[in-house]
Amino acid sequence: MAIAAAAAVLLALAAILFLRGAARRQQENARRASEAEARLSELIRAQSEMQGRMASMAETLSARQSELNQAVSQRLDGMTHRIGATITEQTRSTHENLRRLQERLAVIDAAQNNIQTLAKDVVGLQAILSNKQTRGAFGQGRMEAIVADGLPIGAYSFQTPLSNGTRPDCTIRMPNGAPPLVVDAKFPLEAWNAFREAAAPEARRVAAQQFRRDLDVHIQDISEKYLLPGETQEMAFLFVPSESIFAEIHEHFEAVVQKAQRSRVVIVSPSLLMLSIQVIQAVLKDQRMREQAHLIQGEVALLMEDLVRLDDRTRKLQAHFLAAQKDVEQIVTSADKLNRRGLRIGALELEAPAEAESARGAAQAKVVESRTGLLKLRVVDEE
Structure with a gap:
């Protein structure tokens, strides 16, 4: 009986523990279900945000694609224009190079003709030397x-x-x-x-x-x-x-x-x-x-005589120039005095009669002297 009672107690305890574990599992399942619902709602919200972002990205990509198409079209147009200009330039350059090539070929043909002529001359020279x-x-x-x-x-x-x-x-x-x-x-x-x-x-x-x-x-x-x-x-x-x-x-x-x-x-x-x-x-x-050395020496002697004569005449001319320079300096001095005299007369600064007469006589004597010097210079030049 005691064993049966103990067994019954044990069964009761086991049932209680099982019920408690089942309740605990049920609570855990409920908690997990609530967390799953929360995660599901979070996923739905993230999916909606993702759909919005994808729509925005689709619009952006569409705009970028249109811009890219326009840029590519512009670049293709530019490249087409440049390629056309390059082809035109290459064509012109090709024609120019062909023209120059034809000119060079003409020069080469002329050179070949000259070489053939030279070969004929060499053959003739060989015939001569043989x-x-x-x-x-x-x-x-x-x-x-x-x-x-x-x-x-x-x-x-x-x-x-x-x-x-x-x-x-x-x-x-x-x-x-x-x-x-x-x-x-x-x-x-x-x-x-x-x-x-x-x-x-x-x-x-x-x-x-x-x-x-x-x-x-x-x-x-x-x-x-x-x-x-x-x-x-x-x-x-x-x-x-x-x-x-x-x-x-x-x-x-x-x-x-x-x-x-x-x-x-x-x-x-x-x-x-x-x-x-x-x-x-x-x-x-x-x-x-x-x-011809003696003739050269004679010519050199004559040249030295002409040089001595030229030196003598140069010295005489220098003396004439010095005399003329002295007369010119005297004339300039007289002109300065006359200028000063005229300024004094213009300022009404008249001298005494005796002093004026003596100054006039001195001026006339200097004029006569200068005229005499010029006359002598002229006579010497004529001589």
Whole structure:
């Protein structure tokens, strides 16, 4: 019975606790329901505010979109105008560039024609140089042009015979009665062309030996034929009509150059011959100046006499000017006195009769003196 009662009590307590928990849960559910309603109302209010803001944003976006469309339209119009102006300018620039290009093409065509003409001239020059006689005439012509441009007429001669019957290409008269200088314009160009065109080492070596022999023979001929004691200078010029050939000879055939110097034969290029001609011209000019030195001294003596005479006349003229200046100063003094006298008369400040008479006499004497001085000055000027 006691156990049953305890069990009943326990059941009653459990029921009471369950009922209290159910009531507590019901209150909690009611509280949560009220909070949910509050949150729901808050969400409804926020949703309405959001809808208002979205409507406002829609209106703002619509206005901004219209402004953006207008700005884009204006910019498109501006860009269209600028693009049109740019295309017009580019078209004009393209036409101008095409015109200039046509002008340059015309210049290029003219230059091409000149190049073709020059090529024909080079071919003709090659034909000239391939012939021994015409090649000699070419070297002779270039040498004659350099000599004729640098020296006066009578200071040189071409193909003048010597006492041994030979005719050098050119003889240049030297100053002070010295023997003339001989210039030879021949050059073994065939051997040189063979040496330059040889590609294989063996062929180039053989061509170099042949050119060296030909040049040695030519230098020996110049030394034997043109170096005559008392009739020509002790050295002669061997003219090479090309600066490049002259440079390569000194680079590849130094032994030949030294042998030519020992034989008193100087190998010269066009520039060296021109420089030598200028030196000879300066020496001839100095000789002519020394020959005319006595005439120059006579002219200087006459010039000194004229200078002394001019100095004497200048000093006389200075004396006349000084005398005239003194007379002018006296005239100015008299004029000042007359001016003062006139002012005094105008102010009614009259002097005594005796003093006035003495002053008048002194003034007349000064006037006579000034007139006498002017008359003397005039007589001296006429003399």
